[in-house]
Amino acid sequence: MSDFSPGQRWISDGEAELGLGTVLNCDNRMVTVLFAASQETRTYSTRQPPLTRVVFGSGDRVQSTEGWQLIVDDSKEVNGLIVYIGEDSQGHWRELPEAQLADTMQFDQARDRLLTGQVDRNDWFDLRYRTLHHHQRTERNPALGLSGPKVDLIPHQLYIADEVANRHAPRVLLADEVGLGKTIEAGLVLHRLLLSGRAERALILVPDSLSHQWLVELLRRFALDVTLLDEQQSQAHGHANPFESGQLILASQQWLFADPYRQQQAEACAWDILIVDEAHHLDWTPEHTGPGYACVERMASLIPAILLLTATPEQMGLTSHFARLRLLDPDRYHDLETFKHEEQGYVRVADAIEALDRLPVDDGEVAQSDYDAITTVIDDPDSQALLDILTTTESDEQQRASARSQLRDQLLDRHGTGRVMFRNSRRHVAGFPERNVHITTLEAPAAYRRLLRRLERDEEYLDELLIATGLDHPEAVLYLDAMYRQLHAQAPDTSPWWQFDPRVNWLLERLQAVGKEEGSNGKMLVITHHRETALELAEGLRTLEGIQAPVFHEGMSLVERDRAAAEFADDETGCQVLICSEIGSEGRNFQFCHHLVMFDLPPHPDQLEQRIGRLDRIGQQHAIDIHVPVFNDSPGERLLRWYRDGMEAFGAPTGVGSELYDAFGDALADALLNDEELQEVIDETHSMYQSRLREYAAGRHRLLEHNACRHDRAQTVIDSIRELDDDPALPRYLDRALDVFGVDDTSLGGDLIHLKPGPQMLDGLPGLAKEEAGFTATLSRQCALARDDVQRLSWEHPLLREIMGRILSGTMGNTALALLKHPAIPAGRLMVELVFRTHCPAPKRLHVNRFLPATAVRVLLDESGINLTDKVSFNGLSKNLQKVKKAVARDLIKNRHDQLREMLSNGEREADRELPSIVEAAQTRMRKTLDGELIRLQALARHNPSVRPDELQALQDERSALNGALDNTRLRLDAARVIVTVEQEER
Template sequence: MSDFIPGQRFISDGEADLGLGTVLNCDQRSVTVLFAGGEQTRTYSVREAPLTRVVFGSGDRIETDEGETLIVSHVEEQHGMLIYHGDTREGASRQLPESRISDRMQFHQARDRLLTGQLERNDAFNLRYRSLQHLQRIERHPAFGLSGPRIDLIGHQLHIADEVSHRRLPRVLLADEVGLGKTIEAGLILHRLLLTGRVRRALVLVPESLTHQWLVELLRRFSLEVTLLDEAQSRELDTDSNPFESGQIVLASQQWLFADEHRQRQAREAGWDLLIVDEAQHLHWSPEGSDHGYACVAALAAGISGVMLLTATPEQSGAMSHFAQLRLLDPERYHDFDAFQAEQSGHVAIANAVEAIEHLPDESARATVETASDDSEIRELLEQFDTATVSERPGLQQQLRRILLDRYGVGRVMFRNSRRHVGGFPERRLHVETLELPQGYRRTLRRLERDEDYLDELLLDTGLNHPDVLLYPELTFEALRQEESGEAWWRFDPRLDWLRGWLKQHPGEKALVLCHHADTALELAAGLQVLSGLHVPVFHEDMSIIERDRAAAAFADADREDGSPLLICSEIGSEGRNFQFCHHLILFDLPPHPDQLEQRIGRLDRIGQHQPIDIHVPTLAGSPGEALMLWYRDALEAFTRSHGLGSHVFEQHGDTLFDALLDREALDRLIGESRALLEQTREEREAGRDRLLEYGANDEQHAERMISAVRELDEDERLDRWLDQAFEVFGIEVRGLDDELRYLYPGPHMLEGMPGLIRGEEGFSATRSREKALARDDVQRLSWEHPLIREMLSRATEGALGNAALALLEHSAIPAGRIMIEAIFRTRTSEAHHLHPARFLPPTTVRVLLDESGQELSDKVSFGGLAKSLRNIRKAAARDLIRERHELLRQLLDQAEGVASERLTPIIEHAGSDMHRALEAEIERLRSLAQRNPDVREAEIEALITERDTLAEAIDGTRLQLDAVRVIVTVEPRR
């Protein structure tokens, strides 16, 4: 007869997610089980039924079918059925037949899964323990949150990101000069705040022309999934829902949002932790009123604790605009423009004192420092300087500098670095090649010079805009030949012949070719293929991200068979991409705005570029394009210098410039006027330069510490060993491509939901090398912060994977059949996750190893040493062993819990001490600063005090939880 009796409770060994099953009926051949929780019925062969009887013991908690919880005191058996005796949470005694256990009761906890025979692979158990150890280590690491992004390690960017992301209420203005990486700084801050849980939702508002660039930057550099929201997408969503609630990070166009009051109201109601606004200098405010954009941002900022404004160099936009931006961050602090100007003038003395520190102990330098501040601590340091040795003086100078900048600077609110302080930029070399204007373009140009009305006629006939119809003759030619037969423009345009000649003169070298329009880029590539047989990848805005990756990879990798010496990009298509491995830039044409020209050059002219930038401009003699080149070169020095003043001059002279494209005398006058305006603006900016702000924006010692910390995680060999284990457990296949590159792809048994990998589809190339990933956009960089690795860490430590296992230990000195348990406990701090308590108390493991007599062996037998000596056992045999030793295992688990609990107190005390020491010091520092520096808001101090108290309560409430357990059975060594 069968051992199964209707009403008994079992779980399916192969489908544990079905929950608790009830035997409906059975005979000599089969048994039918109802899994009511999953509304499924299964019929099994009696002789090979993959079922495990559910039996609870003293101390276990059972969910009843009435929703109560019963704590078991003892169990009795009647006619093959189990009856549990125990007490409810309210203390009432009760009997519970096993048939009355809740059908929806799940077994995810380690103890339950072990005792019900739901066992995992040993390598999954090993991975779980190692993952917990790595989390404990990396979440306390000073570079956590900053080491994953695909960026160069640039000191001032890491300094700003670390400084701001540690703020309780980060409200700052990022105002670095062009090319120093404001977008990267904002992305780093956002990335860390998201990773640490301090920010959950963020709204990013940028000019419409920059939405694609931001989308690419956040995805490619920071692996952040962004919802790009516009009116069309908003309407596609449910009309009753708020479209701003459709994503964790929402990216939207300023022009779209600022123009729609209904969408603004929805944005305010969506609930954000962080607001990022790019190009904030375009938000206009005055004491008399503000524009729609400023009013919108002000209303949003008033309800969001974290705000980051990105802006051009403040002096460019004027003192009133600068004040208006600061007013968005703290309207109580910045409420009076006159008082703000008076305060700014007082910074000169402090800046002079900071500069004088370098010349101590010179008497005049000392007097400058003493005059700037009557601070007692500064006086004491100056006195120490008098008796200090030569080796001690640099440290004292650094302390003096830090105190002055901390207490009197404005770095609490605003960060700005300039190229003069950062350094490391390459030389720019301009090469202009003047070519004969071809007959195909000359006819149109000559008629334009003779007939003033022809321009209007041309605009109508071609559908082009002014000045495009003048600056891009190939587009005008193509538009006019639509109704006529004739050859394509690239067959006679001398710029194409010049480009072919350049390739012959520079064998083995690469060049980035930029065109203003995608049509020009596509036709140029077609012409090169026809005339030279050279297949050149094109990079433009209508391509998908994957297509762009492939084009960039073909250009970046010289070793590939399809590698190309050229990459042809359109204006918008190249936004957000870094091609600094190349140093030749060919400007096939010129953009109509100096900011676009600087953006083009900025694709190559970046920190970390080790070669001079060679800028090649093939221009057509006597054409409007040549006129524009002359204005850029002679009036703005735009090709050879990055001064950030081109936009200001263009605002004043842009209309005159386009009118002068066909009038060389007018152009010459304009060049002189524009050059004079440039010099005047440069002098005004230099005179008004806030030196104090520049000194405070970059702490070189702190920056070096952050670079070293990031490199430490970059070079962490433990990640490579962990990856080998994780890929095996999660079913991810790996194929080596070269020493630094490997290809990851889904294996046949890969678990679902792995970021970047879909079963049955292709995978992706990956590297651990930061340099390799920076050189190739199609290669992902594996770090502890990569989405795939974060997902595997999460699954290895938060789900049921690997939390119950059984293994065999061959040991000649231990009798066969002896039992040991290896119990892994972890700390659980359930509150204050938004304050990132893991920096003081990350998930901490307590390992307890007991033999069956209860003797503790944790200190005598290491985890790694034991794991290497274990071997697997078939699951069916393992379940039999579990059933046979149920009572012993319960006793050992209870004893392990007691041993682990004794180790919790010092863990909590150590974490609490670290937290109080760190936050108390910061609270005292801010209180001291607030006495002299009004940029330290009382709200920030109060938030820090609340954080300290909340964290203290959370750490004190930390409890240990059995996270994983492995039963080890000794066997005789195999011969």
């Protein structure tokens, strides 16, 4: 059957993707083959053509051109063609000539590819097995979805992400104080939902001014490819729905809320999760619903999972707070007056928890007031029994500790809005640095003084200036360099402002002093309000002292900003100073620096806090030194006094700055040129500031703060993440994978490597398009956090996930043939190494991989049927194997065809013996996890109406569906390697 005859079926060894070919004609020299499925025709020499005859054997399933299938039992040859004999799906015996085999038959299964002589490289086979092993390991790790993002391991953020992302269709309010990382928490939740398959499409609505910050944050921290949608982009899609243009859509609230047509398009899409930032600005009262609130309310009724991000909930009042909760669960939060009554009771629960924390750990006396505070909120026998253990002298220390923990969790679970809202404050989160403000008062230069004197004398002059310069009030009087620049824009002989502005020389002196500090890297971040000021200040430093200061502003591309930030971050060769504009500094982490210069002051308290927040971050190793130069008796100095004396804005974030600005911003603007009016504004501001702080300290949401981070659970999550961070297998696997996929890696020192496309790189790898220069990466979390331009490689990085996904979903490495030289094994012996893989068909939303990821079952058989799996390890065998040419491999397989079929069948029987124990272990893990959570939620639902009935039902349905899916788990052959022994060479 080795001679060519028209009608025979062959496949191309070098182009297996062409599919099943049919010999059209042949002579002594040439053979022509039609590959009908790919509509290609090839002509080959009959001398050693790169073709393999397709021959099926007993047990193989084949398909006819008419669509019916046959399980082969026997075959016969008629005029050089094979006729297959077997049973069809109806159990009828039929014959199928090979010429009538379906052209679309695919040879992608390991068994088919092996028996048709299609073998891959041995290093591909090794990589496939290791990929399956590591995929199984990492998918079951409880840190899945939380370990990959480029974030610090901060307990409260990880606790919230773990708690929320584990729920069915989570609908929660993230309300941490400013600076505690709400955006990171939302990103972590989204990242885990995407990786676990519980979400595929997300709509993210943010204020227009934060669109870029969110885009950068999601890309750099979470490696999420987000589509930023605006009107221009939408129009480019013509009549198509622009919200269908990506899986993750980021859009401006102002744009969407103002356009009913775009709202209809957004509502017409199927989303899995909606994220809304700055949700406290959505306008709702019992009498009026704003357009933004109405839009989100409609979408919240259609989308199963909702994350609302908001400032401190009290900031906008209790009615506004109720309005956010109403979006999450309108059935639970349906009446404002009822909610107000419930809120009054939460203070008692907070008092009870704090009393519980005060109870002695030994058998000391319990204060009656603490005991009474706890008993007033206990309403069931279980909780009373736990309190009895805590207060009886017969209990030992361990019993008391366990009872305290259980009772605390019960009170937090059963009372308040803790299941739908998370709020952390700085007083409960450690790791923030001190802030030291250094104010320097300078005399304004003559050019500025002349402007200020005329403004103070002539009220109409301000209007003239606003018209002449195009500046807005109060910015026109705050930024004297900008006013000077605008007034003299048409006078080319006028000196630039930096030549006479004393702040420039003051900055040069500060740079010199900071550079001499011991224990400091001498770096200084300078922020100005206007881009032009930043650019001209950099020019002044270069001209006056030869200082090359990179500038970072909103007019630069992402690559340009990265370059500037990287130059600033480099300790060895980087620059000492970076000059940023207001918008250009948004969202960036410069915590390696602790000197901040506010060359001018921003007009809004939120911008002031945002500036400080570039350096004041959890994990900052130094106190923050804030340097503020101001001109004596100027609008800038008066603004400083309002910030410092009215709201103590330089000390710590309070979350009330926006509220104070809304209340006094107009009066402040009018008082910037009048000292007497200013003091009245400062006094009123400070009075309101203290009042708001007293309200918050009184504890309307103290209960929430107790519930916002459970440290034992947070530590468990952190330990799981560190286990993956420190996984020694990751760098070894990465080296092998990059080599196989043709990616060049170059060590740059300091834990950094540069990845770039190699000459033979396989297409489609994230960040490694062949026309691009690649990217710099690291395995170190700390190194990645210090460098915005460096990507962090982990098991969850898109490059690793693409490589692993491509291997596991394709044919790469699922067949191989190797030679084994061993003195104890006679030459010519045959072995097969088979890797079977569990297959558990289930919807992605069930995330079955938590309990049973694709699991490898390895079987090593010799030709006599002996199972050698336990005697010969995968690593031990692999390092002794030698490669063989493909032509030789095909001949070996052809000569041992029948023997190989039998060995494959024996291997299947051996593997099937392992399946029951694998399934049973997975079911045990599933029941332990879900049964415990179900019991907890059922008990909780009897006390806390925040547990939605659909959440309970969804968990019961999930358990049932998972149980059925696990029962249907089967094994299938994933990869097969033939091993032939050869004689040991004499030394």
